[in-house]
Amino acid sequence: MLVTFLSIVCLGTVSLAIPVDQFDKRATVSPDATCGGTNGYTCLGSSFGNCCSTHGWCGSTSAYCGTGCQPAFGTCGTGTTTTSTSKTTSPTSTPTAGTLGDCLTKKNVPIRLTSSSDFGQLSKPYNLRLPYTPAVIVLPDTVQHISDAVTCAAKYNVKMQPRGGGHSYASFSLGGQSGSMVIDLQNFQTISLDSNNVAKVGGGVRLGNLALGIYNQGQRALPHGTCPGVGVGGHATHGGFGYSSRAWGLTLDTIIALDVVLANGTSIHATSTAYPDIYYALRGAADSFGIVTAFYLQTQPAPTSVINWSFSIPNMFQSAVTSANYLLHIQSFAQNASVVDRKLGMGMYMDGSGFSISGTYFGSLADFNNKIKPELLRTLPAPTSSSATSMTWIQSLTALANGQPLQQPTTGYDQHDDFFAKSLVVPTSGQLTSATWTAYFDYIIKNGVNSANPWYSIINLYGGPDSQINAKPSSFSAYSDRDALWVIQHYGYTGNTGAPFPPGLIPFVNGLNNAITNAQPGTTFPGYSNYVDPSLTAQQAHAAYYDTATYNRLVAIKQQVDPGKLFWNPQAIGN
DSSP: OOOOHHHHOOOOOBOOOOOOSOOOSSOOBOSSSBOBTTTTBBOTTOTTOSEEOTTSBEESSHHHHSTTOOGGGSOOSTTOOOOOOSOOOOSOOOOOHHHHHHHHHHTTOOEEOTTSTTHHHHTOOSBTTSOOOOSEEEOOSSHHHHHHHHHHHHHTTOOEEEESSOOOTTOGGGTSSTTOEEEEOTTOOOEEEOTTOEEEEETTOBHHHHHHHHHHHHSEEOOOOSOTTSBHHHHHHSOOOOTTHHHHOOGGGGEEEEEEEOTTSOEEEEOSSSSHHHHHHHHHHGGGTOEEEEEEEEOEEOOSOEEEEEEEOOOTTSOHHHHHHHHHHHHHHHTOTTTOOTTEEEEEEEOSSOEEEEEEESSOHHHIIIIIHHHHHTTSOOOSEEEEEEEOHHHHHHHTSTTOOSSOOSSOOOOOBOEEEEEEEEEGGGOOOHHHHHHHHHHHHHHTTTOSSOEEEEEEEOOSTTOSSTTSOGGGSSOOOTTEEEEEEEEEEOSOTTSOOOTTHHHHHHHHHHHHHHHOTTSOOOOOGGGOOTTSOHHHHHHHHSOHHHHHHHHHHHHHHOTTOOBOOTTOTTO
16 A cells, blocks of 8 residues: 655664673573683573684674684684674774773773663664674763773774664674674763854764754754664765755755764864865764764755645556656656746655655745645645745754654664665756666566555656756765756565565665666766665775775775774675
């Protein structure tokens, strides 16, 4: 059953105490994956694996059972088995809990280990398909806590990643592997407007709270996504699209400064003139360069009224050729400068049973009904339902929030899904042809109409006349897609987060992408890094998310500010 795009899709502290007494020779089985060191835990019989690595962690792979394995605290050698179901990758070596824990504890850094009562909640991924177990979760209250944690991680060669909202599609905010240090920014909740209407925003703020905060303080607004629980950190540093983006640009485009902790533990204030290379890199690839503790965002006056609109179009999954012609009209409409300007935000939603077009308009209701609506619907089937309603800015955001309140919890957030997603950026110079749209709908009609599992496609308008997303030059930031016409997201999910992930769903979602790319081989289709695809290799991801000049510049900056690759995930810059 079709639900319109507007309504279904949205865009505590315990410090570690390390005992100092000599450990009991009758070693205790490790309760938290640590072994040896000052606690003397053994891995033998633990749920994490029977081998104690040279760095004091339990596991079962060669990184734990091979060279340096400690036989006094478990078994060593090949062929060792484990009952652990956690995922382990090994680009990182981790130290004993005694040394890492001592380092953090001596600096009074608040942390959680696997033995902490709230570790499970804090380490639960947004995408339940991709769980990882961090070595330690840091819950800083101050920038100094973060600096100290970074220093400890660097000293003992532990890879690390920040976690703001935690919505990474690939669970990169948990490191993208087990054994990383996670810096959870949930205590960084500042939202304040200055006299220039620049908002200082903490790295742990969620979008709904941000929208309410700046509106309540000064009737101000920002371009951003529609899901209120998404964190500002990853959203703003990798793009940040909302319906208002064609008018105001991406969230990333509003960043005028950032406070960031670098790999050497120093905290700096980066702007276009102070640390300009770091300022450039953070706006497009921040997860590879540091931990942003605060953003400084140039706000806009909130509109006094916004038109939220939606049309449900019938019979879109009967004839691929007919539906392709409808999409060609919509594509032509989106580029018609006599009708479309920056005031229009628009997206399409389809799921094999229904199809809708919806968005917002910053003009009057009369202009929308007399100019936008007639041209958009010309040649399309008569909508089965339609709406166009004038609202306040906050009412508009609330209507777009998929039934979620704008006010979101600052701790204990517990929204999750179980899914696989891919994206395509359709360049204006390579807009989709009749043959491509036909191939796309043919695939959906044959494979998606009666799919065993739920899925959807979202096709958002980024380009078109007067788009402020594309007004910026490619050199403006490390965000590369300044020639986008459409950005497409393909999303397959279980619909039941307690069920095993269906094996056929990933090939189906891949097929949605392939239907387009195979039909138009002469076009290069990048990807959108906020819809990060964990199935890509590092090299494939770099090519998808960055043009060559941008990526080469990022690598050079990475070598200067993080030569040890402390800030790491499987697709990090320089991998």
